[in-house]
Amino acid sequence: MERILAFEKILIVGFGTMTGAMVDGWLAAGSPASQFEVYHPRKTEVDHGLKVHNHFPGTQFDAILLGIKPYIIDEIAADLEPLAGPRTVILSVLAGVELESLARRFPRARGVVRFMPNLASALGKSPNALISRGLDAEGCGSVTALAEEIGTAEWLDDESQFDLATALAGSGPGFVYRFIDALAAGAGELGLPADQAQRLAVAMVEGAAALAAASPHPPQELARRVASPGGMTQKGLDVLDADGALDTLVTRCLRAARDRGQEMAAEAREKH
Numbered sequence: 456m457e458r459i460l461a462f463e464k465i466l467i468v469g470f471g472t473m474t475g476a477m478v479d480g481w482l483a484a485g486s487p488a489s490q491f492e493v494y495h496p497r498k499t500e501v502d503h504g505l506k507v508h509n510h511f512p513g514t515q516f517d518a519i520l521l522g523i524k525p526y527i528i529d530e531i532a533a534d535l536e537p538l539a540g541p542r543t544v545i546l547s548v549l550a551g552v553e554l555e556s557l558a559r560r561f562p563r564a565r566g567v568v569r570f571m572p573n574l575a576s577a578l579g580k581s582p583n584a585l586i587s588r589g590l591d592a593e594g595c596g597s598v599t600a601l602a603e604e605i606g607t608a609e610w611l612d613d614e615s616q617f618d619l620a621t622a623l624a625g626s627g628p629g630f631v632y633r634f635i636d637a638l639a640a641g642a643g644e645l646g647l648p649a650d651q652a653q654r655l656a657v658a659m660v661e662g663a664a665a666l667a668a669a670s671p672h673p674p675q676e677l678a679r680r681v682a683s684p685g686g687m688t689q690k691g692l693d694v695l696d697a698d699g700a701l702d703t704l705v706t707r708c709l710r711a712a713r714d715r716g717q718e719m720a721a722e723a724r725e726k727h
């Protein structure tokens with residue numbers, strides 16, 4: 456059966472680590488490579504043999520996916536605007552660039568969408584935070600379908616929460632990798648061979664996350680089930696919980712990431 460595409464033609468401006476992972480996920484989900492074209496001023500070829508334009512093409516696209524670094528936006532916005540007419544949705548993965556900043560740069564677009572994925576897009580496991588301005592219900596449905604091909608679609612009601620959702624779901628893998636690394640390093644310091652400690656830590660987190668996702672029980676209850684009364688786990692949890700150490704650290708971490716998003720939003724607002 457022919458696959459119905461949420462957006463038939465998507466131009467990717469900034470085909471890097473993040474949008475590359477999204478394309479890996481979309482292709483794995485069955486999208487044809489011909490759905491995606493890339494603009495890059497210098498590159499002549501990119502992964503998956505996607506068509507590359509060194510100049511902005513004259514044709515209209517159903518969506519333009521912005522995947523450049525946030526501070527690059529004004530290097531491309533004015534030249535890209537003529538392509539962003541009333542049939543084109545702007546999808547932006549740019550951290551800290553608000554709907555207002557997008558709408559001001561692309562005022563004729565069908566709608567603007569902040570689409571915040573993470574690198575697990577490549578495996579179809581990205582929690583995608585979404586918010587839009589000006590996009591009709593059908594367009595939002597298409598964005599939901601596109602997001603669900605690479606994970607889940609979480610529409611936010613209030614843009615003031617977007618930077619926090621980005622800190623949690625977009626930056627989150629970075630925080631989890633640090634935790635895995637700390638577990639492995641700690642076990643190494645206490646006596647396990649480093650490579651074995653890393654293998655055990657990665658496999659443990661993979662299994663624990665899969666179990667949390669599949670279980671009807673919340674993580675707090677799962678932790679309780681691991682900790683036998685008077686046993687080993689409880690002694691370790693006591694260290695993480697003492698004076699709210701872990702909760703305090705994690706809240707500070709999320710606050711710092713969220714606040715940087717707000718600073719970046721102010722920079723993008725001021726520039727235009």
Ligand SMILES: NC(=O)C1=CN([C@@H]2O[C@H](COP(=O)(O)OP(=O)(O)OC[C@H]3O[C@@H](n4cnc5c(N)ncnc54)[C@H](OP(=O)(O)O)[C@@H]3O)[C@@H](O)[C@H]2O)C=CC1
Pocket residue numbers: 468469470471472473474494495496522523524525527530531548549550571572573574625626
């Ligand atoms: N990395 C992540 O986990 C996440 C990133 N994001 C967002 O994704 C965006 C990109 O981040 P990331 O993928 O990590 O960064 P990358 O540097 O990997 O990707 C940016 C890409 O943009 C290209 N580029 C630079 N200038 C231009 C230009 N003028 N026209 C077209 N393309 C250009 C770069 O090419 P070249 O290398 O040749 O300069 C590069 O391929 C950011 O806005 C970030 O906020 C969001 C969620 C998660």
Ligand SMILES: O=C(O)[C@@H]1CCC=N1
Pocket residue numbers: 550621625626
């Ligand atoms: O670090 C960043 O700014 C981006 C946003 C989420 C993940 N990477």
